[in-house]
Amino acid sequence: MTSILILYGSETGTAQDLAESMGRECYLRHITARVYDMDEYELGCITTEKVILFIVSTTGQGEMPPNMRRMWRILLRKSLKPDVLKGVHVAVLGLGDSSYQKYNFAAKKLYRRLFQLGAVTLTIPGLANDQHELGIDGAFIPWKKEVWKEVKKLDIFPEMTLDPDPAIKIRTRYRFFYGEGAERYQDDGYVPLKVISNRRVTSEGHFQDTRLIDFEMPSYPSYKPGDVLMVRPYNPTETLQIALDALGYSDELLDRPTRILNNDPYVKPPPCFLVGTLRKCLERLWDLQQIPKRSFFEMLAYYSRDRAEKERLKELASPEGLDDLLDYANRSRRTTAETLRDFPASAKNLPPDALFEILTFIRPRAFSIASAPSPSHVELLVAKVEYKSRMSDARRGLCSTFLSRLKEGDEVYCKIRPGTFRFPDPEVPVICIGPGTGVAPFRSLFGHGSSKGLLFFGCRGEHSDFYFSDEWKDIEGVEVIPAFSRDTEKKIYVQHKMRERAADIKRLLEAGASVFIAGSAGEMPKAVSEVLTEIQGEEWMKKAEETGGIQFETWS
CATH class of the missing domain: 1.20.990.10 (NADPH-cytochrome p450 Reductase; Chain A, domain 3)
Known part of the structure; x- marks a missing residue:
């Protein structure tokens, strides 16, 4: 049966939501649709597809979302022939925010690569913008109208209607069954990990409740610095x-x-x-x-x-x-x-x-592992998200609230997967910038005992939220340069400390050091990039980003 393939790359769930919406619209137009996240799809079958719709968000500093990185690496292979996608009709919708420097980079790069591989484009890429007066609908609605018009022209789906058929009733993707029968549930690699401890690592008077949570890992594969732990939380x-x-x-x-x-x-x-x-x-x-x-x-x-x-x-x-x-x-x-x-x-x-x-399914959340590789346990550094809004009750983050409430002996379903960072061999020096909980992957790296370099850490105060302050002096090979933003009258951030150490940074970079930046995707990555540009110049920055000499792991 001929069907439309809809693939999404999603970090927060918006791209998945739109992909599933397009799947429903296919059904209402008498078209069979298959909806997958990009890394679930068997890429070896792509040359047999007739129509593929890609819906892709951009994460961090212009990066591909985690659930499309495997497919993206395969699409970039030089061994692929320039006509490998000949006859495959594609359309790309990007989700982004024009207030970010690398607006919709993921969708733009994907579109160019599909074109290079010979795909036939149904329409120009739709670039949805959170800043548009209609939000993402400002691009999504005209994009999908054009897609349906062009798909209809292909005459691949003989029963297709241009507009939804009002006579069709929506069929739920799943249904509950209360009788006997064989189970069919996916094995997605999650296993229960038991909580060893859950302790607060910020001072009691500090507004932020940050937790260091230690999980037991019996009979589970070990991990390496830069890996993340995927956590499946429950509703409060x-x-x-x-x-x-x-x-x-x-x-x-x-x-x-x-x-x-x-x-x-x-x-x-x-x-x-x-x-x-x-x-x-x-x-x-x-x-x-x-x-x-x-x-x-x-x-x-x-x-x-x-x-x-x-x-x-x-x-x-x-x-x-x-x-x-x-x-x-x-x-x-x-x-x-x-x-x-x-x-x-x-x-x-x-x-x-x-x-x-x-309703939408709860998405597993990714946390950078904060402990040095161990066969028996794994640690996470988690800041509890809680704030006030117009609503009478406090607003709480789903996963951080779930994790902060864990007690010793509780079990949580988790799995390990590679993170964004690709750390170099131990002989290559590193320059790490990790304010707040962004320090987690660097504790894993330097705690491993083989890497050497500088770590710029930022927090509010030396005695309130200086994570692992009692450990750094005992770890060989790393010099920690803290920036305390509230301990002095003038706020000091990591970029200020980097300027003070510009000569040391330049020396390490010229010796081949790699740069790693982790933390909030707000102003920090931009400010740090500006300092590195001041030290090494724009050409160096451009080349470093292309070659992995500078890597980001940021979140909103």
Whole structure:
């Protein structure tokens, strides 16, 4: 059967959300669609595809999202012939923010490479911009209209309609099944790790609660500096209760043993440890803590039987209602659970299967490993995200809250995967810049005992959040240069300390040192890059970024 392939590269889930939305639109146009994250797809089959839609976000400093890096490395192989994608029709949508210097770099690079490999482009790349007055819809809507028009022209799908067929009812990708039968759950490599300890590493009076969490790793492959631990968090108890109250399901239904079956043969089943009962799914499978996306309102409106709520939901889901949506959901940081509570007539009448189309699965979170490689344990350095908004209750990050509340003996499903950093051989010196929890991969690197170099660390105060201050003096090969931003009248940041040590930095760079920058994707990476440009010049910076002489691991 001929079908459209939709591939996404996503960090925060937005690209995945749009890809799944395009999959639904295919179904409503009588087209079969397959939706995968890019690294799940078997690239050896790509030459047999007729139409591929790529939806790609840009992460950090112009990097590819983690779930498309394997495919990207393969696409870059010089052994690929320039006509390998001849006859494959492609369209690319990029998701970015023009306030960042490397706006939509991932999509632009992907489009150029597909063109170099002979792919036939259906339309110019859509470059969605968070800064547009309509948000990403400012590019997404015209891009998909053009895509449908061009796909229709190909005459590959004889039953395709240009517009959605109103007679078609949306089919949920999964359904609950309460009878006997064979299980079909994916084995995605996650294993339960037991908590050894969870201790606060900031002073009690400091506003930020940062945790060093130690996990036991029996019979699990070891790791190397730069690797990350993927963590599967659960919803907080209080958020789960809000959703349970809003949905109004009986305890009998919530606690009835169940399993999940696929309605769509192309979707992968969820891991078995997230399933068992509807209550367990609401706790572990669906993200009730996230700010609801436009598709949430669109699908809740589809299933709603209440006229007034249905109209309000449609308004919030429309491009014209973007500012209203931003005010209702994003600016107030309202959670999905709270939104269900705000639409009681709609929420109380939802069949459980509809939740598969309305709610999104909890994404595993990646944390740089903070411990030196060990066969028996692994440590994470995690800053708890908690802040106030217009809402009466404090806003909390899903995963950081989950991790901060762990007790000794608790089990968490995790797996190890390579991170962004590719550290050089031990004889090559390194210059590391890691303010705050960005220091985690460098503790792993220098704690390994073989690398040597400079570490610029930034925090607020020497006695409040100077992580691992009692350890650095005992680790050979690293000189730690701290920058304390609140201990003096004038704020001192890592870039100021780098300027003070410009001569040492230049000496190391000319000796072949590599530079690694980890931390928030705000002003810090830009300020650090400016100092390095002052020291070595723009040509050096450009070449270093191309060759891996300077590497970033940043997050929003």
